[in-house]
Amino acid sequence: MKAGxxxxxxxxxxxGYHFPEWAYKTESSPGSRQIQLWHFILELLQxxxxxxxxxxxxxxxxxxVIKDPDEVARLWGRRKCKPQMNYDKLSRALxxxxxxxxxxxxxxxxxxxxxxxNKLVMPNYPFxxxxxxxxxxxxxxxxNFWEFWDFWGKKKL
DNA sequence: AACGGAAATC
DNA sequence: GATTTCCGTT
Numbered sequence: 001m002k003a004g005x006x007x008x009x010x011x012x013x014x015x016g017y018h019f020p021e022w023a024y025k026t027e028s029s030p031g032s033r034q035i036q037l038w039h040f041i042l043e044l045l046q047x048x049x050x051x052x053x054x055x056x057x058x059x060x061x062x063x064x065v066i067k068d069p070d071e072v073a074r075l076w077g078r079r080k081c082k083p084q085m086n087y088d089k090l091s092r093a094l095x096x097x098x099x100x101x102x103x104x105x106x107x108x109x110x111x112x113x114x115x116x117x118n119k120l121v122m123p124n125y126p127f128x129x130x131x132x133x134x135x136x137x138x139x140x141x142x143x144n145f146w147e148f149w150d151f152w153g154k155k156k157l
Numbered sequence: 158a159a160c161g162g163a164a165a166t167c
Numbered sequence: 168g169a170t171t172t173c174c175g176t177t
Contacts, residue, residue: 034167037170082171087158093170095160100169110158 012040012075013047037093038102038115040076062115063106 044050045064053071057063066072069087077085094113097103106112 034169080170085171089171089173091159092161092172096170098160105159107159 011043012079013049035079037076037090038097040079042115044072044075057106057109057112060106060114062117064113064115065109066111066113069111 041054041064044054045056053068053075054064054066057065066087069090073085073087073090076090077083094103095105098105101116103113103115106114
């Protein structure tokens with residue numbers, strides 16, 4: 001058994017939500033279950049105990065602020081077993097998300113980024129648009145990904 | 158702080 | 168492929 005970084009990583013804070021299997025898989029490598037940075041970000045955003053470190057920006061849907069860059073980097077480094085992780089490197093990874101349309105930068109606002117929820121994250125998970133029995137809700141109606149997951153996850157998996 | 162090229166790493 | 172590492176530029 002690997003001590004620190006097992007194949008299926010445990011979420012920060014323990015307990016609570018955890019992304020389902022498909023969230024860790026990559027198209028090219030079905031067996032790979034390395035957690036994606038944006039999954040990790042959403043994970044932290046979900047928990048109250050990390051609000052002093054990272055939190056949703058009230059007002060703008062999907063926008064969040066990294067209040068403590070060093071701490072977020074430390075937590076990310078711990079999860080990925082990369083002790084040398086820092087905000088400079090983590091932010092580079094976030095910038096690679098710009099072209100992938102997962103995130104974009106909120107210009108002028110320090111340490112502030114915004115998820116491209118409805119159009120960009122959704123296409124990666126087709127089933128999300130499937131409507132079961134009239135109980136369809138636009139993703140944008142949800143407060144965050146987790147409220148959405150609560151709504152759909154319990155039905156689909 | 159933020160950006161993005163280039164090479165390395167897994 | 169998704170970062171991680173390094174770094175020159177704005």
